[in-house]
Amino acid sequence: MLHKMIRALVADDSSIAREVVKDGIRLLGAKRYFEVSAVSDGKEALSVLQKKPVDIAFVDVNMPGLSGPEVVAAMKQTQSKDCLTIAMSASMNDRVEAVLKDFGAYHFLQKPFRAENVAEIISSYILMTEKYPVLVVDDSATMRKLTRKILDASRFNFEITEADSAESALRAIKSGTFKMVITDFNMPGADGLELAGSIRELSSKIAIYMMSTNDTTYLERSAAFIGINGFLKKPFNAGDIDALMHKLLGLDDPSFGKVREVFSFMERERLKVAS
Template identity: 30%
Template sequence: MNVDHRLRILIADDSTVLRMKLREYLGEVAPNAELVEADNGNTALKAIVDNPIDIVFLDINMPELSGLHALHLLKKKGDSLFVVLMSTQADQTLIKAGNELGSYDFLKKPFTVDRIRTILRAYVHLSDRKKVLIVDDSATVRKIIYRVLANCRFDMLISEVDSGKEALTLLKGTQPDIIFLDYHMPDLNGVEAAHYIRAESPAVKIVMVSSKDMSGQHDACLSAGIFCLVKKPFFPKEVDFILHRLYGLNMPQSLELTPNVTLL
């Protein structure tokens, strides 16, 4: 597990047995992590406020202050944390409420060490800064896409250019991890640009963007090495879905495939 600092993980649950089991699993998956425990919502909230926490495993039903109430207070305060809610009941209403409050995923008790491993793997990917390039001839659209990407869960260093030719020039000095490439551009269309980009940088991942239906372009996009198609306008959760698929991460319950996204 590659992170640039020692992880601080909060285990917040009123069950001593659950805290011990999760501590055991985390000791196996992240042996160098600093583990903090809380047995009620108020103590959990204080632990988060007092010291930086990277990951929070938060029980929904706790005395004094529920996990959802604690999450609500954190969101109101403006804190953005990697929170995994836990409960013995997979109540879809509560899970949806947690998603709306910014939780990353939901764990139904009991769970396995492999489930914890997939969650920590996701955290590492989300925290590992991705170099992202926006290619679109419209300054307004680039600004909108920039705002969407900036509100995703993934940490991104975002740059932009206004044409396929400019993207190819940039590739000679900078290697982005992901390119959001508009299909309709005046010099090179998206498929043409993708062929040149992949020839220059085979490892780069390309997401084709268009405001129009591209169902007739699937074969051309596949041959150009494009990962998926996304229709404008799109939103942060759709980008998060795409990047989870792109990096082979377990899909959290907070994300789902929408009609805007076409996987190739």
């Protein structure tokens, strides 16, 4: 199977840091072909980002010329606006962290780091680019369209199929191969819990996530008992989808991404214990 080449940028005024990142990229050389641009200051980094679409960028926070946060902030106006960005530094204050998060940076590598740390992040990126067949089940065409839009905005790559009822969802599942199902709870006929039970009779491998405007502990516990993987309270966004996918695939939570429990009652109980 042919894979798209990954364009990587390494921007750091330290030649040692640049080499460690490049060593980490080389560890993944057997999985993908990489084109690596290595630069030593922020102005050069921005020039690369403007000239061609970069897929993943490792950007030092403190660089001569333009700083790392300034490069990340300007990135949205370049061909690399969807780039997965990893900030690098020995330390980071709250102000810098807030800027990086606001402008969509993904992760933070604290110096000194090893090539294996870089390879782990790139492995996560490769998993994000894999295609994940997902079935969206909702009797509302408007909600299906909105959910599709949210999935398309995720960092992960989804192949989306829609169903307007539990019955049509089960037909689709029997004739297709899905990594996950995102289903509404309130539907005419069989509801989301009933659908989840039927899916679990067919497969234990399909991940199931329930959507609902309700937030009751009873509903979430019932969903967990049936074997649903998580609960999405409406409204949710692409960050929630990314957080669920990180848990589903066993990836480390990104420094600047949303972190959430798969069921909100778990978070409530954790807070009770902490208090």
